[in-house]
Amino acid sequence: MGLVLAAAAAGLVLGDTWLWVAAEWVPPAYAEFSTRDAFDTPATVALLVAALVKAALLWLILRTPAPGPLDHRAKALRRLLYLAVAYALVLWYPIGLLPDAVDAAFQLALWASIDVLYLLVIRWRSRMLRAVAGAVFAVELAGLADGLLDEFDLPELGSIDVLRPVLMLGGVAATIITVVGQRRDGRWSRGTQIAGWSSVGVYVLVIPLNVLLGEISSGSLVMSVVTDAMVLVGTVWIAATARELPTGDHPADPRPVRRVIRVAVAAVAVLPVVALIHPERTPHLTYTGWSPGCYVRPSFGDLKPSERDEAFLCRARSTDGGVPPMFPDDLSDQEILAYGRTLCRTKDREEQEAILARAGSARPGWGADPWDLVYVCPEIVGAVHPELLRSSAETEAANAAYIAEKNAECRDPWPRTKGVVQATARYFLFADGDHGYLVHDPEDESADGAMEQAIDELYDDSSLIGVAGSAVLVGHVEDVIDLCLTVKAFRTAPPQRTAGWDQVTEVPVVSRSGLLTVPEMGEGEVGAGAPMPNLAVTGKGRYRLRVYVRVGDAGEEHLVVVFPGASRKRLKLKR
Template identity: 30%
Template sequence: MLWAAAILTTVAPDIYFRVVTMLSGAEERVFYGWVSWGQCAGYEINSQLRSLLGPVWDFPLLWFGSAPLIALAWGGRLLSERTGHPRLGRILVRSAATVMIVHHLPSPLLFMFDTSNDPRCVQSWGPLEVTGWGIAMNLYYLVPAVLVLLAVRPPGPSRRGRLTRTGAVASLAIMIIVGAVADTAAGRVSDSWALDCAGFGDGTVSGLGEHEKGFLCGIRDESFGRGVSQLADMPDRELLAYGRHLCELAVRNGGDVNAPAVSEAIGEMNSLVGPLTRLCPKVAEVEQERERERQAENDAFIAAAEKSCSVHPRHRPRIKAVRQVRATMWTEFWEINAWDEGSEGGEVGGMVAGLVGSGPGALNIWAADEIGHACVTGEAYRRRPPVETRGWEQVVEVGYETRKGVLTVVDGEGDRLPNLAADGPGSYRVRVHVRGRKAAQEHIDVPDGTVQLLIMVFPGDEKRPVIYRDYPPRKTRK
């Protein structure tokens, strides 16, 4: 009776749906699709198990709720009894029941773990009507496994001991599964989406404050900050413990991350300071004050340079200029640049006399020795101005083509002069004058305002560069 009940239980759902389909005269299929975010340990483990054991579960013996497997185990049991090896038959039956339990038990256990740990994890498993039906059917198909185990229970006084051992083994298996899941949850490595670092993730990580999430985001999300690749794979719990340790160490040193004890603990991970300010208010306070001091020093430095440039006499053109502008321009890589609209980053040929180079819609002008500033005057003309060489170390003229009528000089900080192409689209000549270049190249630290540039732009079809004045290159000592 137990064997018959087990087989009937396994095939009942399939028979029911086939009868319903025949009576309705149509086969209805419903497909579901969903998108889930974040990391839910139970769902991840269940997906890995399905991927790993999928080929096994597709074996024909496990079709129809494992009815063929039960029939095979029943036949093996009868055959073993007829041949005088009943123990072998019981082993075969219990092995079949174990396969059924391993097939259907993990999903309900892992689903219950996820929902008890974080209710939002239900979304990861899919639409509730589908997930609920799947969990219910997995539990349903455990009933035949129980019936099969009852069918082979030994008679007599040994029943209780056997049943106790079977229960102990089942309990141990469940504890192992739950323990593995718990370890995985403890070792969770939350990504930026689950942490909602950018403000539009799913925020499935719970139990953490904003400071803790900010710290994890600063470590893992490069778009949130610079990121710390050396720590990105460390589990959340360990990473937060490490951050709190650094915070306590910094607080003992007045919040100064540059203190020897803190600096030694951070090592070469300088980008860790940013995330640490999100976790440790004292460090944030000290770093903000330090940033204010740096900004004040930088503002004073820029103001001193601009003041030095402003005391230079204004250039007096020999003919009327359409436009004259003055500015202090900064560079990180020796040059300031100009491009036609749409030609940004265009190629420029060799620098003429090391001062100015031009290409289609592009212009480069030497302005400082690697990192520094120049006092720049830009002048736009509608006709060719007279050549001026007196008082200048170099005077060089090149051609420039603009299809959009744009020649806007830009420095390394993004500051720019107004458009100097006064005649609109067409061909221009750019005459560049410089003084103070020799001093800047021969001395590491020169006074502010040493380098002065005068840039004259006027219409002209000539393509050939002209050097009106140059100084001999500095000789290198052997």
């Protein structure tokens, strides 16, 4: 213990590398990566405290074995436990120089032998408890065997995402069941049992921090030092288990030993808390625009109350499309949420801009949108925009109801003239205006460049119809966001019936695949509000397309009539 403390003191004089070696018990070559940059004050303090704690734990590990008779099984168990202690302290270095498969095989053989002897040596005083211990040990050994299979590139025991948490918990359960067996046996002192329970506590801290959150492996140097000291508690327990193996009653622990154990346990409990505490102003960045949970953007109604702050933080830090985030990176989660709730209470855009500028936003002039703020103040935003409170299912149902209502407002202008196929629906355009709608062959691969040609022809002709091979672009007369559209297909040309219409134009169109149709509206897109039929009723070939247009009390109405025809003339039947 004195040598460890002296080495730590010497490390302060000789430099960061030797301080790291004294506190972490690694060869100087292992310290090069961690000591490339000078240690800051918290790291230096953590190393000195870790050296003190580890020196105390080392004193507990190196205590002489208790005297007393041992049978051959207990002798074998003691030797194997001390071998495990030696591996944790020293042997890991030379074994680590060998291939990883050697280390994995050594660990499997060592702990398989220890677990078998645990079952034979510990007086469990219950067959059921012994059976449970056997099952738990089997899960622990399965984890070691899975690692060995991985080293040899052999098929593993199962999916890593499913198996890994089970095997980790199996190791924790093995420690718990062994401590329970020690208590029922009666040979092991209270200090040894406390060390066992403390090692369980270390697992409970390390597993979520390192495996689930990645905080230890990718976190600060201080956290790595603290974790290394905490893990040594398990070695203390293994050494104490080996030391107190003799049969018969074990004398009570001397008072100084219990005091040292209490100090060590307190240090293990307090050091992680100290390392995790940050100053009040340190940014706490739980969620960023690149966090896995931010790629999916659920509706407000699909989230639990506890998930809404996360959704707002994702949007506030989002850089989708290359735009700057709403708030700078150096603001903590708590500050961003506070600014968000303040933005909810603003009266106008100028007040929002002032708040964002005060927060250091790179785009204060953009303000904050209600569909972002609804996650932090639904009671305020929802009063003005109740649709933002819906779930995705409710939004889908509301959109379907709106489309059905709009479709019902449209009537067939030729109710007595039935086509081979026909349909009537509302056609939705972009809110800020659109060229019109297509009647086209969606399977025609040669029509990629036809749209530009159709658009040019659309505005060159007063009838607002552009034709380009298998695509016909029909424009609208008024500046509207939707119109009523009826399509009918016939095998022969129907009567013209131009009365009552403002414009009637007939143009040629070709179907190269046997399809002619009008696009149906998808999610968030333009298109017809109901499925449109295939108007190429006779298959591939040339057709005539007649468009009727009028504007009345019902808004703008279009009737599209398609029938076979080889003529390539454009006819203006009514202007």
